[in-house]
Amino acid sequence: MKTASAGPALGFGALMRMAPVSLAAAALLATASAALSLAPFWMLYRIALELAAAQPDVAQVRHLALLALALVLARWLLMALSHGFAHWGAFAVLYRLRLALAQRLLRVPMGFFARQGSGVLRKTVIDDTQAMEGFLAHMLPDASAAATVPLAALALLFMADWRLALASLVPLPVALLFQIRMLRGSAARMHEWHEVQGRIAGRIVEYLRGMPVVKVFGLSARAFGDFAQAIEGTVHWVERYASSSAAGWAVFVGLLTANLVVVAPLAAWLHARGEVDTATVLLFLLVAPAVLQPLLRLTFAFGEQARRAEALLRLNTVLQAPTLAETPAAPNLPVPTEPHGIAFENVGFSYEGRGEYEAPALNTLGFEAPAGGVTALVGPSGSGKSTIARLVPRLFDVNTGCVRVAGHDVRDWPPDELLSRIAIVFQEVMLFHGTVRDNLRIARPDADEAALRAAARAARALDFIERLPQGWETPLGERGARLSGGERQRLSIARALLKDAPILLLDEATAHADAESEWLIQEALAEACRGRTVLMIAHRLQTVVDADHIVVLDAGRVAGQGRHHALLADCPLYRRLWDDQQQAGDWQLVDRRALPEQRP
């Protein structure tokens, strides 16, 4: 498949550049707030010095105490501002990231979705973007502060006494050695953890999705057993991890929080020798822990890094997914007006992942769907009818040959222009979360009330919409109102009518509707087809008898084309399909009539 090249990979730097001003402000404010957090200790030190003087200056002490209080307040203010900016920036990044993902997903071929799986894509769009937002909103200010405090504390301590300042650093080299040993292999462990989590998630989804089968076939013990086994696996993994890393972790944490073990005796000794005063000892007892403790927070931040790197990898898989190719001619194409005939010229197409020796879905296929007429696609199951319909709006691109709309290769059309000319009514009607009105407006967001009602009336949907508990405001979608198959179809036709596009792709969907619903759907479809170029996937030949053009497909090739009577005479496959369906119809009639007599 011809695809466009991917852009550069997105890194953490690029993420931050999505909201540079607020994130830089957040980091700077967090740094300033962290530095200020030590200032009150300096004031305390100066107060202690003042109090220890032969004649303490009480006014100076009061002044220093007030200054300390003001600095504490200033620190809180800066911290609050930093958090505000960080959240502001992180949400901006979240928004842009999700928008970029949505835009990319619109432009990738459908094969990408099959390859990735909807579970992984859901995780990428929801969880991974959320992870990036969390990182920027919390970790960025935290890490800036955690890096600043030790430096500011050290500067303060060196100003007071360089020997004690050096002593406060003594545990650092040993702690770092332990840290390096612990970090070795952490990426592999994180990967293992994700695999364990993935297994558990898979079992849970399987268990919940398969609940009807589990209940009906009485599989609860086995299904629940698998589920429990997956959870036990996680518990074992955590136990193994905890027991292998507990000792190293305890030493590391102990060393980082225990520099007073070195500083305090040394300070006492120097004090006894008269080399440092009481104020300095006090300063060291208060500030020395701040030299190393924040490194613990930095360690947590880096520990999360492996998880974030995996999330970033998944985000890049989508953001860099090759999109359907747009030929360089695209922007210059004079946008065609009517008529919008469709032509397939020598088209060859295979779905990705099909074996080398499997036949392509479409093979040297050619036909024309005349502008303003109804062209029906008929043929046995798997002959390529749906595939043809997917190639017109470029859900996939051809491998060879070309598909033309209004005389132009679909790859030369600006993609949005092309899609704006096509309305689709498929068997599987997708209803989105939102009201009936929202679901119709998807086709034309600026449609006014009159247009909505007109489309619904023409699609024979107005009556049932108005009978719904909340009428146009009734929520639909997963937890919304339950509509019958026929009602969903008519909503989908109303959408197509509202869009008022010159081309209609139609997957005939009346096969399973009851008689009344079928009649209404047929009326609605007749309305939708009027004045448009229609490409209709037909499953029952009775519905194509009056079509302007019929294309008979067989294993991805055209086996015949023309009008109904001509095909009956000239195309053996069409004749066979017709006879088979007539017989099936007779069988159904006979069978139905026979039913009452069979009752006891």
Ligand SMILES: Nc1ncnc2c1ncn2[C@@H]1O[C@H](COP(=O)(O)OP(=O)(O)OP(=O)(O)O)[C@@H](O)[C@H]1O
């Ligand atoms: N998403 C897909 N991935 C891989 N192969 C596919 C996919 N969709 C269809 N095929 C294959 O392509 C060929 C043509 O299928 P297509 O769905 O176009 O036929 P159809 O005539 O519409 O069939 P039906 O009447 O049963 O819907 C078949 O061999 C089918 O197995």
